[in-house]
Amino acid sequence: xxxxxxxxxxAVCALLGLPATAPAADASWEIDTATLYYGESGRVSLLxxxxxxxxxxxDDRSLGLKLTLDTLTGPSPNxxxxxxxxxxxxxxxxxxxxxxxxxxxxxxxxxRDTRVALAVDYAAPLLGAWTAAYGLNASxxxxxxxxxxxxxxxxxxxxxNTTLALGLAYASDRLxxxxxxxxxxxxxxxxxxEDGSTDSKxxxxxxxxxxxxxxxxxxxxxxxxxxQSSGYLNDPYKILSVLDAEGEPLRYLYEGRPxxxxxxxxxxxxxxxxxxxxxxxxxxxxTDDWGVDSHTVELAYRxxxxxxxxxxxxxxxxxxxxxxxxxxxxxxxxxxxLQAATADYRLGxxxxxxIGAQYGYRLRSGSELSLRLGYYLQTPDQGPLPAQAAEGLSxxxxxVPETTAVMATVGYRFSW
Amino acid sequence: xxxxxxxLLALLAGGAVFGPLxxxxxxxxxxxxxxxQLGRIxxxxxxxxxxxxxxxxxxxxxxxxxAHGPRGLRVLGIGLDAQTxxxxxxxxxxxxRFSILRDPEGRLAEHYGVEGMPYxxxxxxxxxxxxxxxxxxxxxxxSYEQAIIAALAERGGA
Amino acid sequence: MNRGRAVLAIGLLLLGSGCSSLGARPWQRxxxxxxxxxxxxxxxxxxxxxxxxxxxxxxxxxxxxxxxGCGCN
Numbered sequence: 317x318x319x320x321x322x323x324x325x326x327a328v329c330a331l332l333g334l335p336a337t338a339p340a341a342d343a344s345w346e347i348d349t350a351t352l353y354y355g356e357s358g359r360v361s362l363l364x365x366x367x368x369x370x371x372x373x374x375d376d377r378s379l380g381l382k383l384t385l386d387t388l389t390g391p392s393p394n395x396x397x398x399x400x401x402x403x404x405x406x407x408x409x410x411x412x413x414x415x416x417x418x419x420x421x422x423x424x425x426x427x428r429d430t431r432v433a434l435a436v437d438y439a440a441p442l443l444g445a446w447t448a449a450y451g452l453n454a455s456x457x458x459x460x461x462x463x464x465x466x467x468x469x470x471x472x473x474x475x476x477n478t479t480l481a482l483g484l485a486y487a488s489d490r491l492x493x494x495x496x497x498x499x500x501x502x503x504x505x506x507x508x509x510e511d512g513s514t515d516s517k518x519x520x521x522x523x524x525x526x527x528x529x530x531x532x533x534x535x536x537x538x539x540x541x542x543x544q545s546s547g548y549l550n551d552p553y554k555i556l557s558v559l560d561a562e563g564e565p566l567r568y569l570y571e572g573r574p575x576x577x578x579x580x581x582x583x584x585x586x587x588x589x590x591x592x593x594x595x596x597x598x599x600x601x602x603t604d605d606w607g608v609d610s611h612t613v614e615l616a617y618r619x620x621x622x623x624x625x626x627x628x629x630x631x632x633x634x635x636x637x638x639x640x641x642x643x644x645x646x647x648x649x650x651x652x653x654l655q656a657a658t659a660d661y662r663l664g665x666x667x668x669x670x671i672g673a674q675y676g677y678r679l680r681s682g683s684e685l686s687l688r689l690g691y692y693l694q695t696p697d698q699g700p701l702p703a704q705a706a707e708g709l710s711x712x713x714x715x716v717p718e719t720t721a722v723m724a725t726v727g728y729r730f731s732w
Numbered sequence: 733x734x735x736x737x738x739x740l741l742a743l744l745a746g747g748a749v750f751g752p753l754x755x756x757x758x759x760x761x762x763x764x765x766x767x768x769q770l771g772r773i774x775x776x777x778x779x780x781x782x783x784x785x786x787x788x789x790x791x792x793x794x795x796x797x798x799a800h801g802p803r804g805l806r807v808l809g810i811g812l813d814a815q816t817x818x819x820x821x822x823x824x825x826x827x828x829r830f831s832i833l834r835d836p837e838g839r840l841a842e843h844y845g846v847e848g849m850p851y852x853x854x855x856x857x858x859x860x861x862x863x864x865x866x867x868x869x870x871x872x873x874x875s876y877e878q879a880i881i882a883a884l885a886e887r888g889g890a
Numbered sequence: 891m892n893r894g895r896a897v898l899a900i901g902l903l904l905l906g907s908g909c910s911s912l913g914a915r916p917w918q919r920x921x922x923x924x925x926x927x928x929x930x931x932x933x934x935x936x937x938x939x940x941x942x943x944x945x946x947x948x949x950x951x952x953x954x955x956x957x958x959g960c961g962c963n
Contacts, residue, residue, distance in 0.1 A: 350938060354942060366937065374871055384937075386941075474913055477913030521951070528913075529914050532915075539952055541951055581951070582952075589921035589924065610947070634943070668947065692946075782920045785962050814918075846916055849917060850962070867963040
């Protein structure tokens with residue numbers, strides 16, 4: 317199961333701002349919609365429609381509403397490694413066992429429901445030249461509920477050449493996984509899990525940012541972000557294989573992550589107008605106390621043509637180091653006295669590239685249609701194998717899955 | 733505190749303190765618009781085609797010219813578009829019943845210390861600045877008009 | 891967490907240094923007024939990207955909000 321988007325601190329979503337562009341002269345609702353299709357061949361596929369509405373008033377107040385739906389289907393790697401003979405691993409509720417052919421990376425097929433998320437935000441001038449925005453958000457799916465709030469403060473300086481932004485967000489999540497909440501690092505199918513048991517986690521985010529106009533054609537934005545999560549941070553559906561000297565599984569353990577995580581990061585973005593074209597570049601560095609360090613570089617260039625159309629090629633490069641407790645698999649020796657371990661490839665070393673393009677068309681009425689296509693390739697950096705099972709595992713080719721996906725987004729925005 | 737941390741805080745504080753001060757208050761102007769345009773109480777409105785509230789101000793400026801013109805007010809719209817054809821297109825979409833002057837290099841804007849867009853300056857017959865304000869908000873129209881009436885009462889008259 | 895402190899230090903330097911001497915005069919913001927020059931111009935796309943990449947990678951967020959634009963009113 318891929319961690320569905322609901323696991324994202326919705327707090328962070330709340331800190332993503334809404335456009336500051338000059339509104340239509342007639343105070344009306346600006347409606348913005350986007351629908352994403354994401355598909356990995358042979359694995360998960362996702363459809364995520366989003367609709368947002370914003371109303372502005374002349375006194376600089378604004379109200380925004382956003383509704384998100386997402387349906388995720390298809391199997392994904394559960395963290396176990398390939399074996400020489402077929403593996404049968406039961407589903408989370410003890411039934412629905414999936415059999416994996418020899419040499420194949422085991423997948424689990426999660427039943428997934430539709431997730432619904434709603435966010436509301438209201439912005440108004442505060443004391444003096446400050447603006448405040450208050451946000452509330454909620455997200456619900458069959459095994460997960462998230463509720464959160466956020467506060468954003470903003471002020472301009474230097475004849476609006478400098479903007480300071482401060483943000484604080486908090487989210488409280490509750491999990492009720494199918495088959496109950498497993499004890500971290502307990503043996504799968506051996507220990508009792510209480511069906512209907514729940515656990516929780518909370519996330520607090522802090523943001524400090526400056527947007528600075530450099531000259532009449534360029535600007536830069538720099539943000540510092542801090543994020544603290546605590547509680548049950550495990551993926552209740554992910555396991556690790558404990559292997560013998562031949563690389564065959566002896567048993568499976570549920571993963572166990574620390575119950576706290578502190579992330580800090582720096583984000584910088586640069587925009588430049590080049591005779592009507594727009595160049596956009598950004599860099600993000602993020603580090604945390606789990607040992608994951610990452611770099612993200614994005615580049616895009618918007619080329620308008622034929623008066624009302626544009627084409628924008630886009631490129632993204634990402635790389636991360638593995639979490640300290642990431643293991644491809646465990647051998648007998650390692651499986652004793654573990655504090656934390658995970659075989660979730662999303663916490664492993666990796667690099668990824670996204671290449672894509674966006675096309676837009678502005679209709680005579682002022683509304684805009686856009687289509688964005690992207691291709692995503694993620695390559696794992698496997699890292700060290702468990703000493704006792706390394707030779708056995710080397711029989712198999714790929715132990716940690718590569719991910720390739722196609723993404724398509726259709727967007728439409730208009731005033732109403 | 734380690735020296736490095738002190739320096740960092742000083743840098744941050746320095747930027748925060750001196751930043752706003754760098755936007756110095758503009759000096760009052762005696763000249764600016766050409767001398768042959770002086771001689772009446774003039775409401776200078778600095779506008780540009782890319783500025784949405786500037787467009788919203790035009791109907792109101794027309795009303796002010798109509799209402800207070802007979803009492804000696806002259807509205808003068810100063811177009812700041814660097815590309816004058818964009819300014820022309822704007823005027824076609826938002827007709828003006830008041831005089832227009834073009835300032836594509838921003839010299840008049842610099843001279844009158846324009847602090848935001850749109851920007852309004854009321855000057856007397858000699859070009860002395862009586863009033864200025866930034867922005868155009870429909871809710872504040874009454875107070876903008878009050879400034880015009882006050883200027884006419886103070887320095888106006890036949 | 892030495893690396894974290896280094897991140898904070900670089901960030902503070904960038905934030906605090908010489909912001910006041912840069913910028914555009916209020917009447918020079920034609921290019922900045924274009925919607926594409928607003929870093930928050932496409933919030934739905936940013937949200938979808940963040941969701942997608944959070945589901946496949948360990949890092950998330952960072953973008954923030956506010957500033958740029960025509961500076962009107």
